[in-house]
Amino acid sequence: MNAPHPPKVAGIDPAVPTPAHTVAPTPPAPGAAPSPDSALPVTSAPAPGTLLQDRLAAWVSDLTTLHELTERLSRTNALEPALEELLRAGSALVGARRGLVVLEPGDGLGPRTTIGLGLGRADLGHMETVPPGSLPYGTLLDQGPGAGAEIVHADLLAEDGLDPRHREVAARLGYAASYALPLSTESAGRLGAAVWLYDEPAEPDEHRRHLVGLYVRHAAEHLARLVEVERTRASMTTITEELLPSRLPRVAGVQLAARHRTGPRGGGDWYDALPLPDAALGLSVGSVTGSGPSAVAAMGRLRASLRAYAVMEGEDPVAVLSDLELLLRLTEPARSATALFAYCEPVLRKITLAGAGHSPPLLIGERRTEFAETSVSAPLGMLACWEAPSVEIQAEAGETLLLYTDGLLHRTGDPMDRAFARLHAAAASVPRTLRRDPGAVADHVLRTVLPDGMDTADSGEDVVLLAARFD
Structure with a gap:
């Protein structure tokens, strides 16, 4: 078994732009001597408005990113394009290369589908051989309306208690970590789950989790409307065919x-x-x-x-x-x-x-x-x-x-x-x-x-x- 890897913070190739302003390092306390091991010069305290400007710049950057991603999602008018857009946007926000979304409404009325990003049908088929409760999104499909839990596997190969079949599939497909979120709304209940896969041990930091959480909540509302439209279309088609x-x-x-x-x-x-x-x-x-x-x-x-x-x-x-x-x-x-x-x-x-x-x-x-x-x-x-x-x-x-x-x-x-x-x-x-x-x-x-x-x-x-x- 491979030695445990210390989890990294996701975002090697960040898609969320870093603000131009950065927070200046905290100056040493008055009278404190600089560390002899430090080669950095002692800097003066930032101007009073610098921290506020940096924070505002970061907020504007985040809002701009979310606005662009939600606008793209809102332009989709069918389930499959919407699910694909959700995966692409979520991948950019959490810094993962691959992922999948499972649409499985909790009321059992359908439609049901699984769509992958960077995963072929055969790859999705391999994942379906893992016992449902041991999948990267596992228990998310059992939770009801308003479920806000996330499932983080920062280092699958080093994780104790991982289902052997899950470990085997992860090694076969070449992913070492996963991050999953539920898709649910108060009115529609559970719709499914979205999971993103990392090629090496990693997990999104708090900032990225906050952004993808906001985006997924908006996406779930949009998906709930599209599910209703799809059900209406299917019903109309069935009635017409019967006539x-x-x-x-x-x-x-x-x-x-x-x-x-x-x-x-x-x-x-x-x-x-x-x-x-x-x-x-x-x-x-x-x-x-x-x-x-x-x-x-x-x-x-x-x-x-x-x-x-x-x-x-x-x-x-x-x-x-x-x-x-x-x-x-x-x-x-x-x-x-x-x-x-x-x-x-x-x-x-x-x-x-x-x-x-x-x-x-x-x-x-x-x-x-x-x-x-x-x-x-x-x-x-x-x-x-x-x-x-x-x-x-x-x-x-x-x-x-x-x-x-x-x-x-x-x-x-x-x-x-x-x-x-x-x-x-x-x-x-x-x-x-x-x-x-x-x-x-x-x-x-x-x-x-x-x-x-x-x-x-x-x-x-x-x-x-x-x-x-x-x-």
Whole structure:
């Protein structure tokens, strides 16, 4: 076992700037002779205002540092970036190179995650093999609201009673000391813990502990708000997914695939595929205005009503949308919606469709990629009486009908004409090897239109794609 190392004060590479003024050394008492071993000259007492100036300069420096760090944290609007910023700022304040933050709300409602600074997934996996109570942040996850304890391991290798597995992992990852703080608020309770790791025996001094304590208290309040936002988003996504088809039906002569992503505020976009009498198939996509729980609820009501109308008179898409428009005006007078309904006869590869203020579907095949232009019409609920003629499309074997909502176009950030051009180009570029699979067609279109993905696109819009490939 290695010999004990005297703990050092953290801060070999300080990130908190040292004030320009320093406190002068304390002069010897009057009449006292200087030490014979001292080579330093005897200095006179500082001017009366020097100590105050030095103290004020130090306070200003600390406040400036905390202001800059908290401003950076406040600009984060999602949990992962906020946790990463917390680790970086805390690392600068305590003088550590690596660390990790464990998000584990005490109420058990999630979300739960672990993010490392200078630690890979494998490193975090090694730390998870340590018994929970022996981790560097150990008991912090058992404490309740307002927990103010810290856990300091100034020299892990020389510490008596350290769990053997913890010692083994510390040696494997190359850290010799740790400093951990709880993340908690009075209102939200325990959120998790943050821990910073030192490459050699060390611990932050009182000044650094004070600064990081102030910062972490502010960070915990910010994280508590982001946790609530994340929970709301997850709830909205779950509710929306439950209101949409859990699986698509199997109908002879056609293959179906759908892609859907709910926006961060919860939107009212839907899709549906419904087997109808005489081996027919009804396809619909639509979008209710607004966002949040009320829009999601309205979407569920409209989708359910459209299914009923489709069963009764699906062969006439205009009648289906006319009934839906009347229902909307009577039950949702403050809302409007766009919708598209297609009555498909897979054996004949015949499609009859009507749209209400909705973007036209795409027909993708070997010899053509074109929009199936529906007649121009207003959204549902915008006119006293809605009606527009239907159009008929004759699909060829192997062609795919792609229905989508406007959210796909809006997420591009382009003007609508450019967004339509991008969508058409994406559909035309589907490789031949993928055209037999409607899911692969939808994925290719998504990757091409939204190269950054549905999650990272800078938009709150829902995204819906419904692809039907005719045999």
